[in-house]
Amino acid sequence: MKFFSILSLLTLVGTCATPEYTTRIENLKDSITLVDSALVEKYSKTITAEELSEHLYKFASDEFEGRKVGEPGQKKAANFLKSYYVNLDIDSPLGNKNYFQGISSTYLPEDVSASENVLSYIKGSEKPEEVVIISAHLDHLGIEDGNVYYGADDDGSGIVAIMEIAEAFKAAILDGHTPKRSILFMHFTAEEIGKRGSEFYVKQPVFPLENTIVNLNIDMIGRVDDRHAQNKNYIYLIGTDRLSKELHYTSEKVRDAYSDIELDYKYNALEDVNQYYSRSDHYNFAKYDIPVIFYFNGEHDDYHKHTDTPDKIDYELLEKRTKLIFATAWQLTNQEKRVDIDENNIFLN
Numbered sequence: 001m002k003f004f005s006i007l008s009l010l011t012l013v014g015t016c017a018t019p020e021y022t023t024r025i026e027n028l029k030d031s032i033t034l035v036d037s038a039l040v041e042k043y044s045k046t047i048t049a050e051e052l053s054e055h056l057y058k059f060a061s062d063e064f065e066g067r068k069v070g071e072p073g074q075k076k077a078a079n080f081l082k083s084y085y086v087n088l089d090i091d092s093p094l095g096n097k098n099y100f101q102g103i104s105s106t107y108l109p110e111d112v113s114a115s116e117n118v119l120s121y122i123k124g125s126e127k128p129e130e131v132v133i134i135s136a137h138l139d140h141l142g143i144e145d146g147n148v149y150y151g152a153d154d155d156g157s158g159i160v161a162i163m164e165i166a167e168a169f170k171a172a173i174l175d176g177h178t179p180k181r182s183i184l185f186m187h188f189t190a191e192e193i194g195k196r197g198s199e200f201y202v203k204q205p206v207f208p209l210e211n212t213i214v215n216l217n218i219d220m221i222g223r224v225d226d227r228h229a230q231n232k233n234y235i236y237l238i239g240t241d242r243l244s245k246e247l248h249y250t251s252e253k254v255r256d257a258y259s260d261i262e263l264d265y266k267y268n269a270l271e272d273v274n275q276y277y278s279r280s281d282h283y284n285f286a287k288y289d290i291p292v293i294f295y296f297n298g299e300h301d302d303y304h305k306h307t308d309t310p311d312k313i314d315y316e317l318l319e320k321r322t323k324l325i326f327a328t329a330w331q332l333t334n335q336e337k338r339v340d341i342d343e344n345n346i347f348l349n
């Protein structure tokens with residue numbers, strides 16, 4: 001019965017090792033305390049399906065001509081976002097009402113004109129040097145064969161989510177609740193041609209990357225994929241636990257407290273063939289050891305087609321997903337201690 005005795009030994013080793021790790025994880029989970037629940041609930045209410053719809057019907061309209069990098073439609077989209085922040089009275093970190101981080105054509109592929117990332121900023125009240133970046137890409141595919149590629153889901157949905165999140169934080173500030181850490185709202189250009197806007201940002205960051213504590217990146221959150229046709233109450237989260245278990249469990253605790261939405265980690269699997277972890281702007285932050293969460297609804301029949309239009313967005317669902325991201329951002333900007341990457345986490349080392 002040799003085989004059996006080796007198996008028993010393995011089982012014994014397994015049971016010795018397992019509790020230690022699970023205890024550490026439990027201690028880590030217990031160390032996460034949610035803050036300001038009443039305020040999160042209160043300002044979350046300013047995020048509405050109506051306003052998301054209003055913004056998206058504008059942003060994904062003919063006027064913006066599919067927002068192709070460097071083209072007039074993309075410039076209109078950039079100016080639209082700038083006007084939005086000027087009206088909300090949210091500053092740019094660059095000063096002088098300059099909301100554009102210019103990217104010259106020499107940095108971009110041949111035949112692509114100069115472009116710009118659009119950014120705005122809320123300065124933290126207690127730890128202004130620590131920055132949470134909330135991002136979505138403003139560009140899309142332009143016009144082909146006379147068809148405007150509206151990109152309502154990709155990534156109009158992420159853009160309007162950020163617009164509503166910024167408005168919610170501003171409402172809180174006007175009542176005296178400025179976030180403890182700073183928030184950078186980033187609208188990247190040139191994602192569709194290889195994540196060039198975010199690549200440019202991490203090479204020329206406005207705030208030092210070592211104090212950029214997390215990137216919440218939103219790319220397509222207004223639709224439902226086939227996998228969830230029967231139950232649309234979901235969002236895919238990708239990357240949450242890759243660099244920071246603390247971020248993963250914080251995100252889960254926020255969901256447990258404020259939302260009944262199902263968190264689907266299918267595409268977070270290391271071996272997943274789609275490799276979405278490396279396919280949107282957050283990946284340029286992850287490369288620098290900055291923990292990320294990528295919020296995503298999965299692909300659908302209109303993905304990268306001119307039929308990705310605003311009438312196909314589920315605005316109630318978009319509202320729900322946006323509220324979850326707002327609550328997560330609030331927690332990360334206001335909790336006592338910045339979220340740690342695993343190698344710096346006292347519970348895991």
Ligand SMILES: [Zn+2]
Nearest residue numbers: 154155219220
């Ligand atoms: Zn996209």
